[in-house]
Amino acid sequence: MSCESETVERTETFDATPEEVWESLTDDDRLSEWLAEDVELEPFEGGEISVRDGDGERSGTVETVIEEERLTYTWARPGEEPSRVDFTIEAVPAGTRLTVIETAISGPVAIAEARWRPRFEALRRGLALVLA
Amino acid sequence: MAPAPVDAVFNALADPTRRHVLQALASRDSVTATGLAAELPISRQAVSKHLAALSGADLVSSDRVGRETIYSLRPEPLGDAAKWIESVGAEWDQRLGKLKRSLER
Numbered sequence: 001m002s003c004e005s006e007t008v009e010r011t012e013t014f015d016a017t018p019e020e021v022w023e024s025l026t027d028d029d030r031l032s033e034w035l036a037e038d039v040e041l042e043p044f045e046g047g048e049i050s051v052r053d054g055d056g057e058r059s060g061t062v063e064t065v066i067e068e069e070r071l072t073y074t075w076a077r078p079g080e081e082p083s084r085v086d087f088t089i090e091a092v093p094a095g096t097r098l099t100v101i102e103t104a105i106s107g108p109v110a111i112a113e114a115r116w117r118p119r120f121e122a123l124r125r126g127l128a129l130v131l132a
Numbered sequence: 133m134a135p136a137p138v139d140a141v142f143n144a145l146a147d148p149t150r151r152h153v154l155q156a157l158a159s160r161d162s163v164t165a166t167g168l169a170a171e172l173p174i175s176r177q178a179v180s181k182h183l184a185a186l187s188g189a190d191l192v193s194s195d196r197v198g199r200e201t202i203y204s205l206r207p208e209p210l211g212d213a214a215k216w217i218e219s220v221g222a223e224w225d226q227r228l229g230k231l232k233r234s235l236e237r
Contacts, residue, residue, distance in 0.1 A: 008220045012228045016235040034230035102220050104139035
């Protein structure tokens with residue numbers, strides 16, 4: 001289950017080609033110019049990402065790699081719940097538009113739902129009996 | 133208690149009726165499901181369902197008093213959710229600014 005408000009979305013247009021933007025998203029040296037001080041990313045599905053910065057470390061798994069179009073991965077700080085980062089690259093007249101969406105992953109929601117679903121079911125059955 | 137998962141809070145708030153239930157709760161110290169149903173245009177059963185979802189996100193606490201359950205608002209997770217949006221948004225603003233300088237130099 002998901003809703004739009006659990007996400008952060010940003011869009012920026014760069015005077016650069018989609019190829020250059022893709023390199024900035026997937027090449028470790030380019031990544032360390034903007035994402036964090038020290039970045040290691042394996043740009044294939046199932047690859048690992050690890051990011052180190054002044055304020056700590058995150059690690060996760062690369063999920064989607066469509067060259068010059070889309071890159072998604074999950075990441076989390078140790079002991080914290082993970083979020084998913086989703087980049088979309090589009091060529092536009094002014095250059096290249098990059099959209100990044102970070103979403104809190106709905107694991108805990110699924111757990112809460114599973115916890116409450118039996119009660120909802122019991123409630124529905126009870127209602128059906130009353131209304132029959 | 134561990135902090136409420138941010139996405140559970142967002143999910144609980146995504147429903148307009150649940151936000152009405154929260155507002156009704158916010159205007160008093162505590163209330164029963166029957167008391168809430170009397171002020172809202174929804175059934176006692178619907179109120180219970182929404183209270184369950186809000187409890188799941190730690191936004192509502194419940195206490196049994198005799199045969200009744202008394203509900204009250206726990207505002208803390210709302211602050212956690214707002215903080216998440218603010219800090220994650222600020223991080224991306226900063227990173228995209230650096231990326232722009234890196235790409236356009």
